[in-house]
Amino acid sequence: MHASSAGTRAGLVMLIAGVAAVGCAYAGTVVDGAPPAWAPWALAGGTSFASVALFVLGAATRRTLSRGIAALLGALFVVLVAAFGAALALTPEIGSGEALLLGLPLRLSIVFYGIGLVPLLILPISFALTFDPTANGPGDAASRRLSRTAPPE
Amino acid sequence: MSESAGFAVLPLLQSAALPRVGGATTAVSMVAYILVIGAIAVWAARRTHSSADFFVAGRSLGTVVLGISAMAATLSGFAFIGGPGLFYSLGATALFIVLPASLTNTMGAWVLARPLHDLARERGVITIPGAIGARYDSRAAQGWAATAILIALLGYIATNFLALGYVLDAVFGTGLSLGIWIGAAVVLAYTVAGGILAGVYADVFQGAVMAVASVAACWYAMRSGGGLAEISRTIMGADATYLGPWGKGGAMTALSFFFVFGVGSLAQPHIAHKYLMARDAKQFRWYPLVMTVAMTLSLLLYLVVGVAVKALVVRGVVPPLARSDDAMPMFLIATVPTALAGIVFAGVAAAIMSTVNSFLSVGAAAITHDLPRAFDRSPAGDAVRGRAESTNLLARGRMATVLIALGAALVAHAPGAQVAFLGVFGYGLFASTLVPALAIGLNWKGATARGAIASIVTGLALTLVGESLSYFGAYRLPAGVPWSGVALVAALLVFVAAGSSWTRSSRP
Numbered sequence: 001m002h003a004s005s006a007g008t009r010a011g012l013v014m015l016i017a018g019v020a021a022v023g024c025a026y027a028g029t030v031v032d033g034a035p036p037a038w039a040p041w042a043l044a045g046g047t048s049f050a051s052v053a054l055f056v057l058g059a060a061t062r063r064t065l066s067r068g069i070a071a072l073l074g075a076l077f078v079v080l081v082a083a084f085g086a087a088l089a090l091t092p093e094i095g096s097g098e099a100l101l102l103g104l105p106l107r108l109s110i111v112f113y114g115i116g117l118v119p120l121l122i123l124p125i126s127f128a129l130t131f132d133p134t135a136n137g138p139g140d141a142a143s144r145r146l147s148r149t150a151p152p153e
Numbered sequence: 154m155s156e157s158a159g160f161a162v163l164p165l166l167q168s169a170a171l172p173r174v175g176g177a178t179t180a181v182s183m184v185a186y187i188l189v190i191g192a193i194a195v196w197a198a199r200r201t202h203s204s205a206d207f208f209v210a211g212r213s214l215g216t217v218v219l220g221i222s223a224m225a226a227t228l229s230g231f232a233f234i235g236g237p238g239l240f241y242s243l244g245a246t247a248l249f250i251v252l253p254a255s256l257t258n259t260m261g262a263w264v265l266a267r268p269l270h271d272l273a274r275e276r277g278v279i280t281i282p283g284a285i286g287a288r289y290d291s292r293a294a295q296g297w298a299a300t301a302i303l304i305a306l307l308g309y310i311a312t313n314f315l316a317l318g319y320v321l322d323a324v325f326g327t328g329l330s331l332g333i334w335i336g337a338a339v340v341l342a343y344t345v346a347g348g349i350l351a352g353v354y355a356d357v358f359q360g361a362v363m364a365v366a367s368v369a370a371c372w373y374a375m376r377s378g379g380g381l382a383e384i385s386r387t388i389m390g391a392d393a394t395y396l397g398p399w400g401k402g403g404a405m406t407a408l409s410f411f412f413v414f415g416v417g418s419l420a421q422p423h424i425a426h427k428y429l430m431a432r433d434a435k436q437f438r439w440y441p442l443v444m445t446v447a448m449t450l451s452l453l454l455y456l457v458v459g460v461a462v463k464a465l466v467v468r469g470v471v472p473p474l475a476r477s478d479d480a481m482p483m484f485l486i487a488t489v490p491t492a493l494a495g496i497v498f499a500g501v502a503a504a505i506m507s508t509v510n511s512f513l514s515v516g517a518a519a520i521t522h523d524l525p526r527a528f529d530r531s532p533a534g535d536a537v538r539g540r541a542e543s544t545n546l547l548a549r550g551r552m553a554t555v556l557i558a559l560g561a562a563l564v565a566h567a568p569g570a571q572v573a574f575l576g577v578f579g580y581g582l583f584a585s586t587l588v589p590a591l592a593i594g595l596n597w598k599g600a601t602a603r604g605a606i607a608s609i610v611t612g613l614a615l616t617l618v619g620e621s622l623s624y625f626g627a628y629r630l631p632a633g634v635p636w637s638g639v640a641l642v643a644a645l646l647v648f649v650a651a652g653s654s655w656t657r658s659s660r661p
Contacts, residue, residue, distance in 0.1 A: 008597060015593070016649055022412055023642040026634045029405065035632050040404040047412040051256055054419065057596040058264035076256075084408070087398035098389060103381030105389060107398040108245050116248075116255050120449065123259035124441035133434040 007060030014053035021046025044084035083114035182495025197347025207348030220443030238477035240459025246400030253415035296527025309579035359503030366500030374461035405633030417584030423511035581637025585612025589648030604651030615640035
């Protein structure tokens with residue numbers, strides 16, 4: 001199987017798995033009338049999985065799903081799941097006694113700085129460094145096939 | 154918004170009057186801002202000669218203009234008024250609306266930019282429904298996508314006109330109705346004259362105003378609160394859940410925000426439309442970084458002002474707010490010089506106008522280009538053919554822009570809650586109807602036209618029915634489950650199921 005096809009298939013499987021997990025979280029909440037204990041975990045994991053899956057699909061289309069990019073996206077998934085997981089798992093300390101990290105309560109700090117700041121510059125710079133303006137994707141294929149019947153403007 | 158209230162998006166939309174802010178200085182800042190926009194419109198009008206100029210800026214944009222324009226179109230007035238208000242009332246829950254931006258600025262370029270640019274270059278595609286039509290060789294898919302976009306954007310534009318009316322009323326004392334019509338007239342003037350070409354260059358100016366206003370407001374907010382750590386300690390002493398990891402809305406609401414605003418970001422047609430305007434593919438290399446830097450600066454205000462006002466209320470410096478949307482005006486009145494208040498209000502107007510301009514262009518293209526193509530015999534999503542058709546399309550595009558703006562301005566005069574209800578459809582409807590067919594379909598050869606149409610119809614039906622049931626109180630999903638999230642999940646699964654089993658004949 002071509003690496004790009006394998007990447008697309010992997011991205012689709014991840015996307016379906018992630019979206020299905022989100023769907024299960026919603027279904028469980030609707031059936032019970034309140035979120036079951038596992039629902040936030042399923043929603044956090046599913047959202048993380050679906051988000052990374054979209055990056056995998058895009059990288060496969062651009063023919064840039066190298067081992068380096070795969071490792072980067074794997075790390076992104078770990079960051080998302082670890083930050084969400086820590087926020088769900090850590091026991092809250094009530095009141096003003098909770099420790100601060102960089103000006104915010106610890107659990108919020110993990111989410112904000114972990115998810116909000118870590119990928120903020122790493123992703124766009126990674127995109128720029130792996131960008132290949134000559135790579136072709138399925139859009140090109142569709143265009144070539146159909147352009148025979150429609151002259152450009 | 155509590156967990157039991159579900160994923161009500163109504164608080165995201167400005168639907169009530171703002172306190173009167175400023176005086177002569179604020180008014181002068183606003184007038185100066187509008188004059189600059191007018192000058193840009195005149196400049197762009199002289200350069201708009203064809204439908205390609207009007208709808209895709211002549212496919213001439215470079216990296217910086219693309220990035221800043223996309224940022225300005227992404228952030229509506231909500232980022233400056235509703236966002237700080239939501240932060241004031243819900244605490245950290247509001248963070249999860251903007252938190253996905255750390256991923257989505259790159260995700261859009263990563264997933265959509267190149268395939269859309271290829272279609273624009275080789276097929277002459279000028280619209281997002283046109284791209285869907287070309288991808289699947291399906292006029293029906295193009296027509297359904299255009300229909301979904303039109304339904305969603307009418308309410309979206311109306312809510313933004315309403316917010317603009319409130320802003321102009323707060324600054325000039327125009328009254329709401331006159332404020333709506335003046336605001337609509339300004340946006341309409343530069344959109345009709347220069348189309349998206351005026352829009353994107355106005356966006357650059359507007360984006361700069363937004364960033365300056367945001368950074369300055371953030372600095373004053375931090376100073377008034379005694380720094381981030383002091384603000385946190387003050388609030389934690391009074392309300393333990395406010396700065397908990399999920400805020401007062403709870404984990405399900407916060408994570409649903411992240412899901413819908415994260416994955417759904419790929420389906421915002423006014424942003425995706427920008428990818429059709431790039432001069433060449435090389436312009437995308439640093440586009441995500443430009444957009445990320447611009448958006449980070451412009452979101453500082455969103456992140457800080459609401460919590461700073463909360464801390465001031467806890468300390469008794471500021472009285473408790475009657476409405477959460479008063480957070481920003483109260484902050485301006487209590488802590489910043491009037492000159493800065495003028496810049497911030499210009500920033501609010503800039504955010505609203507840049508978003509509306511983009512939506513007007515998308516809507517006009519759907520009416521004049523995509524819906525007619527859905528019913529004629531030409532290949533789906535194909536290019537404008539010849540100078541005569543281009544000139545004709547340009548004239549019809551201007552007329553459609555006027556009609557949409559007038560319709561939205563009239564809708565904006567309905568009671569605030571009804572306007573907000575229409576606006577609720579916007580983001581969720583874009584997400585559930587366009588993410589599968591556009592974002593997945595352009596990256597998966599196995600996707601089919603039937604899958605695209607089935608997913609669009611599924612997203613459209615579930616969002617409209619679900620949000621209507623919720624609005625009229627007939628049925629609300631429990632505990633933070635959003636109809637838009639449910640619709641997005643269903644549409645994605647329908648799309649994949651249909652693409653993998655029904656037919657493979659439309660593989661590119």
